[in-house]
Amino acid sequence: MKRSSPRTWGRAHVLAVENLVTHYGPVEALKGITLHVNKGEIVTLIGANGAGKSTTLRTISGLVRPTRGTITYEGHDLTALPPDRIVALGIAHVPEGRRVFPHMSVMENLELGAYTRTDKRAIQEDLDRVFTLFPRLAERRWQLAGTMSGGEQQMLAIGRALMARPRLLLLDEPSMGLAPIIVESIFSVIQDINRQGTTILLVEQNANLALSVAHKGYVLETGRVVLSDTAERLRENEAVRRAYLGA
């Protein structure tokens, strides 16, 4: 069932995850995940609750250590690196539930996103870029993040990640708990970000939405990849339609 998508054939992997196994104590959350992300793509991981989507992202960004397997990013072995080193290599992670710093202003949150950087001018450029992508954040720059609406917090979490000027962006359920109209605008920004050159690994429960913006998709079930294909083919796949697209 596995095959490379024709549109990315022959391009180097930005991220290669091979046979990744991750435990939480005795619980085996990932049971050998292999996935590849090519430069410039949006790749999505879909699957039911508890499938291991967040754990995959958390293992890539170093929040949890894998038991086995390897993660390679632009030729670097990430497997034993701590999260702060991984961010510095150009991977930013927008965690599930947004996790903005509630008692800090929008500005302070964005500044923390650029924590590993020292290039003042480029940071200012990125701040302008974030405010262009999310004009709402510019209006609210002095508001405490914890007092913002869910949609605004999601914008802030994404904006904060962009402040690291990542080449690979990990997004964990950006649509969670948001009204359809907000979800639509956030997903359109995600596509903009991708068009501007950032590779994206997108975790979603809303498979329909995810497959409509992604180039490629992986279907996870209880810690395993059960299906991977181009987004287009996954959308037409009978099993996927029945299980995840409500058809």
Place this chain on the structure above:
Amino acid sequence: MERGAHLFGQQLINGLVTGSTYALIALGYTMVYGVLQLINFAHGEIYMVGAFTGLLLVTQANLPFPLALLLAMAITALLGVTIEFIAYRPLRRSSRLSVLISAIGMSIFVQNVALWVWGPQTRRFLPPFPVHTFTVAGLRTNTLELLTLFVALVMMLGLHLLVTRTKLGKAMRAVAQDRETAALMGINVNRTIAFTFAIGSSLAAAAGVMVGMLFNAVVPNMGVMPGLKGFVAAVLGGIGSIPGAMVGGLVLGMAEVLGVALLSSQWRDAIAFAILILVLLYRPSGLLGRRTQEKV
């Protein structure tokens, strides 16, 4: 009436001086609590080691006082970092009870090492500068008291600037609000926690040096009571809140001297613990603490 007001004013000065040293101690508790949600029960011992270090630097090494103070703070900061590394870091994922036991063990250990090294006798700590007594608006004070206030003020101002303006300060606040997400920002969490211990310990050392001179006494068990008082001040201000620790220290210092003036000096220590109990019962978030515990 006149005499009453005068007495009150005099007590106010005493309360301010004592309170400012409580505030310096309370800051260490509150900052460490902020990043680790743990009460560093060895903090009183850190204060004691700070006092001894200052004393030795002044009397044995004959350093000028400002240099001795800064060096004592730096050396004590190293002790704080070492304690974090030995007693707390290995237990980062353990239960709160294990951490608490480790904290108490560390406190006993440091006190006993101090007893072994420096002996049980009280040492005199005469200020290495002339102490003048003077009267302002009918109230008596002296250079040492004013210096204590000045040192505390400068440290608190410096801490405020550090926490609000510097990258390290932002990292400390980020770690306090959400450790995992702080790591995702590229913050080295372990290093940030170590810095927090260093800063808190150096403030305690400054308090120890000043109190050592105010009482003209330095002794291995001198950290026990001020350690508890600093803890009470931190809880009173709202544990985890830096402005809270400053306010809590001053309020506790005032409450103590006023209580002593109204009742008798035997009540001094009881007052602190009565305040602790009242705060825990009626306002556990303290004067300036956040009402709702943030979700982490």
